[in-house]
Amino acid sequence: MSEWIQATVLNNKRWNEHLHSLQIEAEGIKFTAGQYTRLALDIDEVRVARPYSFVNPPDVETLEFYLNSVPDGPLSNRLVNMNSGDRIWVSTKPAGFLTLDEVPDGQFLWMLATGTAIGPFLSILRTKQPWNRFQRVLLAYAVRNENELSYRDLLEQFSKQHSEQFTWVPFVSRESLDYGLSGRIPTALDDGSLEEYFKQKLNRDTQVMICGNPHMVKDSISSLKAKGLSKNLRHTPGHITVERYW
Numbered sequence: 001m002s003e004w005i006q007a008t009v010l011n012n013k014r015w016n017e018h019l020h021s022l023q024i025e026a027e028g029i030k031f032t033a034g035q036y037t038r039l040a041l042d043i044d045e046v047r048v049a050r051p052y053s054f055v056n057p058p059d060v061e062t063l064e065f066y067l068n069s070v071p072d073g074p075l076s077n078r079l080v081n082m083n084s085g086d087r088i089w090v091s092t093k094p095a096g097f098l099t100l101d102e103v104p105d106g107q108f109l110w111m112l113a114t115g116t117a118i119g120p121f122l123s124i125l126r127t128k129q130p131w132n133r134f135q136r137v138l139l140a141y142a143v144r145n146e147n148e149l150s151y152r153d154l155l156e157q158f159s160k161q162h163s164e165q166f167t168w169v170p171f172v173s174r175e176s177l178d179y180g181l182s183g184r185i186p187t188a189l190d191d192g193s194l195e196e197y198f199k200q201k202l203n204r205d206t207q208v209m210i211c212g213n214p215h216m217v218k219d220s221i222s223s224l225k226a227k228g229l230s231k232n233l234r235h236t237p238g239h240i241t242v243e244r245y246w
């Protein structure tokens with residue numbers, strides 16, 4: 001089977017001037033929540049492809065991707081300008097290890113995301129797995145400005161549906177708000193303010209999934225290692241499972 005199918009954009013939801021969600025009709029793409037596939041456009045006769053995480057869970061037919069237009073980025077700036085009815089290439093070969101199948105058992109599941117990397121966690125949270133496997137599910141979602149906290153309604157819905165199990169906290173780093181936490185996730189891991197917010201100690205019963213800005217991923221791993229947690233590798237199970245967006 002060819003790697004690429006031609007699919008149709010159904011909707012482009014604009015959250016703000018640089019954040020959009022694309023809904024795409026593409027049949028027969030099989031994936032596990034937390035994975036990504038590649039989207040592509042033919043630009044000057046060259047197929048330009050980049051990985052994007054699924055926001056929808058696997059059992060929903062319409063695919064959804066949450067995108068940031070990065071300055072001078074060749075693909076992202078075209079994707080955010082797509083309209084309903086436009087054609088787009090979707091890879092039929094999803095991949096990635098930021099899935100609960102890769103995460104060992106534990107009591108507590110922490111999810112740490114920056115920016116558009118909230119996407120794979122939304123997909124996972126829309127499946128039964130986290131709720132069936134973990135006593136508590138705790139999500140930290142970091143953005144520069146408040147108007148980048150997309151999908152808040154969905155997060156509030158999880159809070160209502162799983163009020164005993166789920167807590168999420170927004171981190172806004174470049175504005176001061178009267179809710180959530182300010183600054184960066186690794187600092188809040190180091191100084192204990194994230195544990196205090198969640199009323200949950202990071203311990204060896206904790207599994208942490210981290211996704212997004214590679215500097216945040218690296219700094220968070222260092223903070224978690226200092227607390228006795230280790231990276232989760234296929235041959236040596238641990239507590240920290242990661243995916244970097246660049």
Ligand SMILES: Cc1cc2nc3c(=O)[nH]c(=O)nc-3n(C[C@H](O)[C@H](O)[C@H](O)COP(=O)(O)OP(=O)(O)OC[C@H]3O[C@@H](n4cnc5c(N)ncnc54)[C@H](O)[C@@H]3O)c2cc1C
Pocket residue numbers: 036050051052053054065066067068070071072073074075076077096115116117119243244245246
């Ligand atoms: C496994 C994986 C999954 C990904 N999933 C998503 C996703 O769901 N949504 C998404 O928007 N992007 C995602 N990305 C990034 C995406 O693949 C592209 O790199 C991004 O859309 C920019 O594409 P571009 O061609 O315009 O620029 P590129 O040439 O690919 O990137 C230029 C620069 O932009 C910055 N950058 C890239 N992606 C982001 C981002 N998301 N937020 C902030 N800065 C960024 C980096 O500094 C990068 O070097 C993912 C990347 C990987 C590796």
Ligand SMILES: NC(=O)c1ccc[n+]([C@@H]2O[C@H](COP(=O)([O-])OP(=O)(O)OC[C@H]3O[C@@H](n4cnc5c(N)ncnc54)[C@H](OP(=O)(O)O)[C@@H]3O)[C@@H](O)[C@H]2O)c1
Pocket residue numbers: 018068069070071114115116142143144145148171172173174183184185186213215216217219
């Ligand atoms: N956000 C915007 O207003 C905006 C507008 C247009 C285009 N863009 C482009 O989009 C890209 C950035 O997008 P983004 O804002 O989604 O992503 P980002 O730069 O990864 O920022 C998201 C969050 O991650 C934090 N972060 C950055 N480095 C970190 C580290 N080492 N440890 C912990 N946390 C860290 C940021 O905090 P800090 O704020 O402290 O860095 C911010 O809270 C850039 O290419 C940018 O030029 C952004």
